[in-house]
Amino acid sequence: MKPILLHEDRLFPVDEKTRGIARELYQSVRDLPIISPHGHTDPRWFAYDENFGNATELFILPDHYVFRMLYSQGITLEQLGIRRWDGGESEADPRKIWQLFADHYYLFPGTPSRMWLDTVFKNVFGLSDMLCSDNAMDYYEFITAELAKPEYKPRALMDRFNIELIATTEGALDSLTHHGHIKDTGWDKRVITTFRPDDVVDASREDFVTNVAKLGEITGEDTTSWNGYLAALRQRRQFFREHGATATDHGHPTAATADLSVAECESLFSKVLSGDSSAAEQELFRAQMLTELAGMSVEDGMVMQIHPGSFRNHNESLFKKFGRDKGHDIPMQTDYVNALKPLLNKYGNEKNLNIILFTLDETVYARELAPLAGHYPCLKLGPAWWFHDSPEGMLRFRHNVTETAGFYNTVGFNDDTRAFLSIPARHDVARRIDCRFLAQLVVEHRVADWEAAELAQQLSYNLAKNAYNLG
Amino acid sequence: MKPILLHEDRLFPVDEKTRGIARELYQSVRDLPIISPHGHTDPRWFAYDENFGNATELFILPDHYVFRMLYSQGITLEQLGIRRWDGGESEADPRKIWQLFADHYYLFPGTPSRMWLDTVFKNVFGLSDMLCSDNAMDYYEFITAELAKPEYKPRALMDRFNIELIATTEGALDSLTHHGHIKDTGWDKRVITTFRPDDVVDASREDFVTNVAKLGEITGEDTTSWNGYLAALRQRRQFFREHGATATDHGHPTAATADLSVAECESLFSKVLSGDSSAAEQELFRAQMLTELAGMSVEDGMVMQIHPGSFRNHNESLFKKFGRDKGHDIPMQTDYVNALKPLLNKYGNEKNLNIILFTLDETVYARELAPLAGHYPCLKLGPAWWFHDSPEGMLRFRHNVTETAGFYNTVGFNDDTRAFLSIPARHDVARRIDCRFLAQLVVEHRVADWEAAELAQQLSYNLAKNAYNLG
Amino acid sequence: MKPILLHEDRLFPVDEKTRGIARELYQSVRDLPIISPHGHTDPRWFAYDENFGNATELFILPDHYVFRMLYSQGITLEQLGIRRWDGGESEADPRKIWQLFADHYYLFPGTPSRMWLDTVFKNVFGLSDMLCSDNAMDYYEFITAELAKPEYKPRALMDRFNIELIATTEGALDSLTHHGHIKDTGWDKRVITTFRPDDVVDASREDFVTNVAKLGEITGEDTTSWNGYLAALRQRRQFFREHGATATDHGHPTAATADLSVAECESLFSKVLSGDSSAAEQELFRAQMLTELAGMSVEDGMVMQIHPGSFRNHNESLFKKFGRDKGHDIPMQTDYVNALKPLLNKYGNEKNLNIILFTLDETVYARELAPLAGHYPCLKLGPAWWFHDSPEGMLRFRHNVTETAGFYNTVGFNDDTRAFLSIPARHDVARRIDCRFLAQLVVEHRVADWEAAELAQQLSYNLAKNAYNLG
Structure with a gap:
């Protein structure tokens, strides 16, 4: 039998001077409350506390x-x-x-x-x-x-884990019953929802047409018309905001955006609603919808998260047997600089727009994302995501984006998990790696010790709270 | 109030042994004169010394x-x-x-x-x-x-900064008056120009047609004909060489080159000159012109710099209000291995051709640029550019290119700046980082200490002088 | 005169603690026998021992x-x-x-x-x-x-180098005379062949049509028909297996695969056999053949190696004068996630399939290859290849793939060389770098010392033996 490895200095660099500084920075942030502004825990847990x-x-x-x-x-x-x-x-x-x-x-x-x-x-x-x-x-x-x-029990763990706030993620059609229940128990400040409308936006889904019909039923809008569909979405956003949502989330295959005329939108919408659209039309519709949803964010102030670049369900026969989210989503090369242009042309300089970009394609960190976020006021960079939510992945993120985007165009950590018990472990890895990165900057005389201390606090707590309007 | 961070060991690795070697290497090069073979300072400063x-x-x-x-x-x-x-x-x-x-x-x-x-x-x-x-x-x-x-005053600073030579960059239509004035003051050896013909080569520019007409006026050539246009360019190159230029510079969106027949060139040239060409035709024309200009370099020995891969003026409304060079140029993915093939097929083995390649897409360092420069005698690699002109960017450059291209297929440092006062700071960063990289190779017993000393000298001074024919 | 650098601690990190652990790990594997499961030495050497x-x-x-x-x-x-x-x-x-x-x-x-x-x-x-x-x-x-x-002499060096097994690589038409001779001398367990059918699969080769005809002559199959051609390939695989082969190798320009109907295959095959096929048809044929050959691997258990992404013979005039393999092959951007889909759809979950993927495009390590190999049971990752078969290249490989694919989805080291005398040096670099990587994980408390020791053994010896069925 071997002991579990869980050294108090894990993930810190071996050099004594750097490790000492990393350790000190970490001590100053390790007990900060956890802000978990994006993830996939089940609201049922917090509602019924079983x-x-x-x-x-x-x-x-x-x-x-x-x-x-x-x-x-x-x-x-x-x-x-x-x-x-x-x-x-x-x-x-x-x-x-x-x-x-x-x-x-x-x-x-x-x-x-x-x-x-x-x-x-x-x-x-x-x-x-x-x-x-x-x-x-x-x-x-x-x-x-x-x-x-x-x-x-979930609520006891929530306290023990010092989780100040956790956001779950629900589809546009969700009744938010569990969130409603949470609110009724007087616990509404700590568990919020996030509006993820992929199910009524992504026309490549088997259930898209049905979903849009349901959207109509739920909202009382005529979702067979472009305008009714948009109105229904606005209504759902409002409903989600009432359940605490401050953000939306969009899990598209690419970061493509479009800016079509209303007439083109209407025609494209009827095409995808017919259930007989091509892959290219579905892609264009998703692209147009990102721009539409950005426009709604300008109106209602919801923060927009874009998570593109996953080839979902790559293993065809496994998908047939076991369905989605079974470990066979594979990252793809993802362009942002051309893809986001239509949206940015339209809304890129809006004061009231906050878009958080994620990627599974690390080649864009230094080449596209840091330059974009280091210029556009509406853009910020989400943390290293999914396959890259790891010590090496986080280090690559900081090493590649910081020199162009600085720290204040990033948004702290997301655990993005359904594994509730692992949330403290995940935030702990992020805090350790950020402190490690800062400690290296300090020992190489690139930032001052007092700046590193300030930044450690920002990266562990404040940036997330600010970026997601949770203040 | 906090002190400015400017530790004498800044940017060196923390490990004492490595730092010691880095420091020693740096001491041996820190006071070498600055060669600034590519940049954007204003020749007026040096001409009139105000x-x-x-x-x-x-x-x-x-x-x-x-x-x-x-x-x-x-x-x-x-x-x-x-x-x-x-x-x-x-x-x-x-x-x-x-x-x-x-x-x-x-x-x-x-x-x-x-x-x-x-x-x-x-x-x-x-x-x-x-x-x-x-x-x-x-x-x-x-x-x-x-x-x-x-x-x-500019000239006093030039002395204080120990700048041995600085190259500015002028468009093909520039009268080079200021450089002429510099020459007349007996100061001609230290400030030279660089021939950048984008304004008469890039048909996507609003002013392209006018510029080509002006090129005709200036040179007395008939620039409505393909041959006259080429003759005019040759004449301007000669004029720039008389003002010290040893190099040309080309800031194209991509690295595309082409090798069309004369008939195709003539027809394409009239098309772009009509002011009614497609984006594809403009791209093909730029591609053909890189090959034409390489041919002229074979004739006249001017070193050719290619700076591709920037999506210029990405923020449309900002561009309309404020114009070019306002911090909204974003790097794009850039291919070299296919793009340069037509040019290399024609001139790749020429003894009298020197092309310096730059990139904003770091993924090509190890994959394309180092293998190309590690084979073709005419190709060398420019230093980490723009967004990557930074400590991390320079380290990535060396770590990614050295094993395939060695050191002698690189060309030392370019500051590439219009910020005159920052030139010593920029060269200092480059010298520190190169010494740091070499020190690591020494402590890991990958190069000998005497080799590192020789290479530090090369990287800080000699390679730039040789690559740009400034000897 | 300067001494050769060959410090006993070369390539280890400078930090004393890490270096100590790296050294200890290395001591435990430095004398393990060499398994060389993929390379290009000449079987003649071992057959005739001159x-x-x-x-x-x-x-x-x-x-x-x-x-x-x-x-x-x-x-x-x-x-x-x-x-x-x-x-x-x-x-x-x-x-x-x-x-x-x-x-x-x-x-x-x-x-x-x-x-x-x-x-x-x-x-x-x-x-x-x-x-x-x-x-x-x-x-x-x-x-x-x-x-x-x-x-x-070659065999004496083989003993001195402690090479337990070496695989050469031969084309589908090779008579394997030298391997036959080796077998006859009672030495058959140590030098084996590898089946590389590119010469009869890649229709872009000048000699493709002749090669397919020769394939017919050698096997007695009618290689003008699709079925006869496949039967001939099966026969040759059997012949190679009799000469020790446990693996095949495929050096395609891309990783494209296809899954056409039999009728489409027949028609495509006659097209490429006509000698009048387009580049796209040749690419499709190679793509289809990867899938066919994977199917044969399912049948006969041969391990499939895919080495895609080299732009062969980039320097046209050099190629005309000197031919292939003259240092002018340049890596290209290479997609796997879309390219391999047809093959994986068909055979991705087969128990009896082992595919080892290589790349010259390091951007796919973390983005595509580690996620693919970290999911599909038939996929494993070959070591850092060619331009990346270097200390930095190997470190990038481990840093980028380990967190998603772990160690057991990799296959140890390949020297992949025709430079026989350098084989121990190459394996030595790999062992040193792997031990260095493991030592870093140990000092950062990411793996235990006893795990690192086990993994060092795996990476240096066992994984190669297992992955190539050499047990």
Whole structure:
């Protein structure tokens, strides 16, 4: 049995002088409250405050980082108990699944998943031996027993984790019942929603036409007309704002934007609504909608998040069996400088517009994103995202964007996760890496120690709060 | 009040052994004369040697690095006193502008601008407190008063800065009056021009047709014919060479080259000259002209600099109000391996051709540029450019190109600036970073200490002199 | 005269703690046998075990890394004695060529070639002074004399180098006579072939049509029909497997794959076989063939290596004079996420498929390759290739892929060389860099010391053996 690695100086550079400064900066921010302005936790948890289930349900089934690695080494999703869409059988015994996971825990060194998991095992559950085949069942039983205790209920964990605010993400058609329930319990300041209208904007989805019809039903607008559709969206935005939303989110395949005439919009809208549109028309519609939604943000002040560049569901046969979000989304090359031009031509200099750009294509950090955010007042850069939400990824982000965009055109950290228990671990990695980056600037006499201290505070707390209008 | 950061070991790695070697290498090159073979200073300064104006005029109005950052944080160009094309009002009080700049100086830590400015404030003016809201007016008055003294005249600064040679950049139609005046004062060896024919080559410019007509007037050639146009260009090159030019410069959107038949050239030329050409035809014409100009370089020995890949004037409404070079040029993805093929097919193995390639797209360093320059005898690599003219950018350049292209296929440093007072600061950064890179190679036993010393000298002085034929 | 640099701590980071751990890890793997599962040595050497020729023949003429650098600095290939295709004259005196090389040895610091060459000079020949103009002839005579001794015969070197297994690479039409001869001498376990069918798959080659006809003659299949052609390929795969092959190799310009119907395949095949196909048809045929060959790998278990992204023979006039592999292959931007989709749709989840992906475009490491290999069970990542087979290149590889793909989706090191004597030097660089990378993870508390030790062993030996089915 080997101990869990969780050294207090983890992720700091080895050089004593730099490590000392990193450590000091980190000490000054480690206990700051967590602002989690973008993520995918389930509002149900916070609304009804029920205990979580067993270890397997909590740590394996929802974590596509974990099962994509296992799958890449020949373990099937059936063996991991992932439910099949087509009704085929999957492993039902959570213990067997946990044992399989433990048997392959040796695959994870060097990945952020290993660091997040170890942090949770040790800091949340107090475990001290590293997970392995031999202690798998002890782990399983212990965690599962702990999860049944009151102190592991979602709201108790929220307090324990010092989470000041968490934003969930809901589709345009969501009733926001759980958020409503949260509000009714007098807890409304801490869990907010985010408006993600992809389901009624992305005409390549199987359910797009149905969704737009539902949008009409919900809002009482005639969503078969372009104007009615826009009015319905405005109405939903208002409804989301009433449930705390300060931001929207857009997960498009590309960052394409467009600026068509009203007549062109009307015609394109009927085409995509006919259910018989081409891929190019669907892309153009998404592009036009980003511009429309930016216009609505100018009106209502909602912060716009753009998350482009993922080739969703790359593994066709896996998708047919298991559906979305099963670890087979692959990043693509993504252009911003041409793609965003139509939107920026129209709204780029608006005072009341805040767009946060994300990318899965790190080549654009220094080439496109930092120059764009270092010029346009409406643009800021989201943190290193998804595959790049990792120590190396975060370092590359800072090294590549800072010299052109500075720190104040970035927005702090997003955990962007559905793995609630890992949230403190994720923010901790971000704070450590930012302090490490700042410490290097200090020892190389590129920023002053007092500036680094100020910036550590900004990167850990203030920038997120300001960028998302959570002040 | 905080002191200006300007530690003697700035930008060196923290490790004592490496820092020691970096420091030693740096000591051996820090006082070498500055060769500035490519930049945008105003020849007027050196011709008439008049004092500069106030601090705001010198440090803010012409520095798009500075005002792009301020603009990105919501300060308008009007507030910064940038003159509007359309006659709209801009702030006229240089003190107010300076105060605004000082109030936002906290935006710059981690950017090269901060390091350049601090170096100038301290090393050129002897200031010791960091610029902030409180000392803004003291700074303004002090700098403005100093600028009026004889020791701050351009030629005095040129001596103080130990600039051995500086090249300016002029359009093909320039009369080179100021360079002529410099020559007449017996000072001709130190300020030379560079031939930049974009104004008569880039048919996408509003003034292209007029410019080609002017080219005809100036040279007495019939520039309505392809042959006359080429003859006129040859004549201008000769005229520029008489004013010291050893190099040409080409700022095209892409690195595309072409090799058309004479008949095709003639037909394309009349098309672009008609003022009614498509974007594709304009691109093809620029592409063909790079090859034509390479052919002229084979004839007359002028070194050819290619600076592709900037999306100029990305912010449409800003461009309409304020025009070019206002901090809204954004880098684009740039291909070289296919783009340069036609030119290289024709002239790639010519003994008498020297082409220096630059890029804003760092992904091509290791993938395209180092392999191209590590093979073709006519190709060399310019230093990290513009957004990448920074400590991190320079390190990425060396780390990515050296293993394939070595050091001798690179050409030393270019400051490429119009900010005359920052020239020593910029060369200083380059020398520090190169010494740092070499020191790392030494401590990792990858190059010998005596090799590093030789290379430091080459990178700081000799390579630039040789590559630009300034020997 | 200066000593050769070959410090026992070369390539390790300077920090004492990290260096200590790197050194210890390295000590544990430095003497492991070499597995060389992909390369281009000549099977003749091992079959007939004759002495090599002189120093120039061995070190300069076949090493395009060396002469591309010399060529880039104005030395002609004629001066280097490279044989011209067109019968033109080249330098014939190996001493003159060696002297020229020595005179320009100063061009190489910072390149892997310098480190490989110095390692061979010192470790294989026992030389201690660095090569320079003055000692050039001593070097030449000494090396040439040594090469004539029995201990420098290929098989003796194979033992001395501790090479457990080496794979050569042969075209589909190769008779494998030398491998047959090796087998007959009872030495069959150590030198195996690899099936590289580019000559009968790439219809852009001048000799494609002839090659397919020869394929028919050799196999007795009717290679004018699609089915006969496929049957012939299957037969050749079987023949290669009988000569030890466990893998195939595919050097396509892009990673494009396709999945056409049989009728489309038949029609495309007759088109390319007509010798009158377009570039697009040739690309589609290569794309379809990757998928066909993957299908054959599913059947026969051969590991598939894909090496895409080189623009071969970029220098047209050099190609006409000197032919292929003369240092003028230039990497291109390469897409995998879209390109591989058709193949992966068809075979991506097959249990019996192993594809090793290589790239010359490092931008895909974190963006495409690590996510693909971190999901698809059939995909693994080959090591940093060609221009990136270097200390910096290897570090970029590990830093960019590990967090998403881990270590077990990589396959250890390939030397990929025809420079037999440099093989230990190349594996030594890889082992040092991997140990360095692991040591950094250890000192930053990201992996445990015992994990690092296990991983060092995997990266140096086991992963290669497993990935190529050499167990």
